[in-house]
Every structure is written in C-alpha cells, then in structure tokens.
Amino acid sequence: MNLQPISEDIFSRIVDVRRDLHTHPELSWNERRTQGRIAAYLDKLNVPYRKAADTGIIVDFPGKFADAPSVALRADTDALPIVEETGLPFASQNPGVMHACGHDGHTSMLLGAASLIAQDNDRKIPIRLLFQPAEEGASGAKAMINDGALDNVAMIFGGHIDRHYPLGTIIVTEGAVNASSDKFTITIDGQGGHAARPHETVDAVVVGSLLIMALQTIVSREVNPAHPSVVTVGHFEAGSAHNVIAAQATLKGTIRSQEQSVRDGLQQSILRIASSIGQLHGAHVEVDIEEGTPPVNNPSDMVKLCEQAARQVVPEEDVRELEVANMGGEDFGDYMEIIPGCYVRFGSIIDGTFPHPAHSSKFDFDERVLGIGAAYYHAVSKVASEEILKDLK
Ligand SMILES: [Zn+2]
Ligand SMILES: [Zn+2]
Missing domain, CATH: 3.40.630.10 (Zn peptidases)
Structure with a gap:
C-alpha cells in the first residue's frame, strides 16, 4: 500500500x-x-x-x-x-x-x-x-x-x-x-435545617439523588434504542456539614445524541422529570440547558x-x-x-x-x-x- x-x-x-x-x-x-x-x-x-x-x-x-x-x-x-x-x-x-x-x-x-x-x-x-x-x-x-x-x-x-x-x-x-453535545445545570432549592429534624426540611441531597436516578430512565426507557444517546450527570454538589441538611444542590451534566429529534426529546425529558421531582418533594428546581454543537x-x-x-x-x-x-x-x-x-x-x-x-x-x-x-x-x-x-x- x-x-x-x-x-x-x-x-x-x-x-x-x-x-x-x-x-x-x-x-x-x-x-x-x-x-x-x-x-x-x-x-x-x-x-x-x-x-x-x-x-x-x-x-x-x-x-x-x-x-x-x-x-x-x-x-x-x-x-x-x-x-x-x-x-x-x-x-x-x-x-x-x-x-x-x-x-x-x-x-x-x-x-x-x-x-x-x-x-x-x-x-x-x-x-x-x-x-x-x-x-x-x-x-x-x-x-x-x-x-x-x-x-x-x-x-x-x-x-x-x-x-x-x-x-x-x-x-x-x-x-x-458525531453527536450533538449540550450542557445542563440543575439547581435545587429546598429547605435546610438540623440533620436530626428532617421533617422540618426539604432535603436537597435527597431530591438531587432521586433526580439523578430518574434521569437514568430517559435513555433506557424513553429513547428508541436504535438511536444512540447519552445523559450523564458529571457533577453533584450539595451541603456543608455532616449534621446539616442541605438547602441547595447543583447538578451539571452533558446530553449527547445523533438526531435533532432525539436531541429535542432528551431536553424535554430532562425539563419534565426535573420539575416533577421538584413538585413531588416541594423543592424549587430550575433547569438551564446550554446548547452546544449540533x-x-x-x-x-x-x-x-x-x-x-x-x-x-x-x-x-x-x-x-x-x-x-x-x-x-x-x-x-x-x-x-x-x-x-x-x-x-x-x-x-x-x-x-x-x-x-x-x-x-x-x-x-x-x-x-x-x-x-x-x-x-x-x-x-x-x-x-x-x-x-x-x-x-
Ligand atoms: Zn477534541
Ligand atoms: Zn478534535
């Protein structure tokens, strides 16, 4: 050759x-x-x-x-x-x-x-x-x-x-x-308090954890398996001490897809699941999606x-x-x-x-x-x- x-x-x-x-x-x-x-x-x-x-x-x-x-x-x-x-x-x-x-x-x-x-x-x-x-x-x-x-x-x-x-x-x-590559940031606002009195709080760590697990079902349950796609949470930050329930949590992640329609669907699913989990636990959840490359x-x-x-x-x-x-x-x-x-x-x-x-x-x-x-x-x-x-x- x-x-x-x-x-x-x-x-x-x-x-x-x-x-x-x-x-x-x-x-x-x-x-x-x-x-x-x-x-x-x-x-x-x-x-x-x-x-x-x-x-x-x-x-x-x-x-x-x-x-x-x-x-x-x-x-x-x-x-x-x-x-x-x-x-x-x-x-x-x-x-x-x-x-x-x-x-x-x-x-x-x-x-x-x-x-x-x-x-x-x-x-x-x-x-x-x-x-x-x-x-x-x-x-x-x-x-x-x-x-x-x-x-x-x-x-x-x-x-x-x-x-x-x-x-x-x-x-x-x-x-x-090549896949599309978008970033998302989710901010959870709960109610902080004493670690021994969870009933007085809305625990942002628990809400964030549930949200991370719920996001796993987007690709596995909502997207046609014939279309490769990814939703990854790469960053989860919350709390300040072992005996304080966190009032806030932040998740950051990336969304990848190979079709514009799948890309749109993934974004909609993240918005829907985040707002539902927030409602479920009385936390205020905000999602910011920063679109990257198509x-x-x-x-x-x-x-x-x-x-x-x-x-x-x-x-x-x-x-x-x-x-x-x-x-x-x-x-x-x-x-x-x-x-x-x-x-x-x-x-x-x-x-x-x-x-x-x-x-x-x-x-x-x-x-x-x-x-x-x-x-x-x-x-x-x-x-x-x-x-x-x-x-x-
Ligand atoms: Zn490179
Ligand atoms: Zn390169």
Missing part, C-alpha cells in the same frame, strides 16, 4: 509544522503563535489569505470561474488543557497544554493540501481553506461563520485523525458521525464525493465505515447546518503501540497520516469542483 501519496518535500515540511505546533500548543482562542506559523507557511506558497475569527485564517485560491461558489476544506487548530505524558522528543513545552486531539495534525494536513492545490494551474472553481480556532471550546466554527467563512461556499469537507483505525484507512460514513450527519450525495476522493488516495478496501457510533461532539456540525458537507476520519494507529485515545495525555498518531490527509483534501477539492462545474454548465 502506498502510505506516502505526496512528495517527500511537502511531507517533510508538514511534519516539521506538526512537530513545531505540537511543541507549542495553544488553548482555544489563544492560537496566536499557531496562526503565525500557518501564515508563514502560506507566505512561502504565495497564497492569498486573511485572518478571521481573531486567531483563525481563511485562504482563498481563486478559480477561472471567479464568481462560482467555492469548495471549503476545514482544519481545527487548538489544543487542550492536559499535561502531556508522551515522552516524545517534540513534546509540549507549554506546561499543562497539549495537542491531545490531533489538531496539530489536522492543521499540517491542510497546509499540505495548500501546497498541492497551489500547484493546480488550471483550477476552475475557487477553493477555500479554513484554519479554525477553538474547536474544543466549541465556538470557533460559529465565529468563523460570522466572519464570512461560508460566504459563497457550496460544500465543506473536514476530517479527524482517529486512533481506532489502521494507518492508511479513510473512514467515510453516511449519516451520523450532530454531524453526512448526506449520501456528499459521502459519494468523499468515497471517490478517498479511493484516489488509498485502496478501495481501505475506504471504510465507522465500526461503532461516535458520541463525541464536533463543531463541524455548525457549518453543516448551513451548507452540505461531509466529515471523515483518518486511521492513524501506530503499529505495535497501545492506541491511547484522543484527549488522553499519551495520545499520539502515525505521522504518515499527514500525507494521506493532505492528498485526500486535495482529491476531494477536485472531485467537489467537478460537481460544482456540472451545475454551472
């Missing part, structure tokens, strides 16, 4: 960028050095770009059909608040910050694609590259959109490095590929374009589908609420090592995935351009 689909020269340049970004990771909305590194690479290519969303960059490769809608390719650039434990020679020198989600790789892949696209002299359709900050903060995509990232864009493509699949595979899946659902026509592109880079049998539902959130869904697109995954297991997952302090990937990603983005930009050309004719 050809695991090196791009020239040695471009590959070594993007590996250099990846290692440099990995050594100097920056959290969401702080990607200034990263932005400078991307700009420096683009300057060498002599490619027009502008800064966007404060710490992001938008690149525009013009096409012969200047007014035609463009094809957008997107990479995310931010790191996570994690203490790195990989032991890599190019490990983070920014204490407590780590590229543990592969966004250093995503950025480098897209720069590789920029080098390849820059070599296309007969480009007809404009190609736009989005270097998006703050994916982990989950507000970067929205900020890019507000800064015109999708203006006159027909389709958008993105992808994620994935340590569940072998190097050389590209995972192209129709339908749900689910990412790849439509079949976009999937076909991605499969075609992926087959130009890796053998047909290595263009695969997701083996299990992915409940991770991804703000690529914000773009796909506006225009069609498709989100893929790039297999990147390092042979003979334990596949530490993304967001782990030991996360790493086989760097040869950078060449595969760059070649894929280049290929999908061409396949999608052909599709847009058909519509223009």
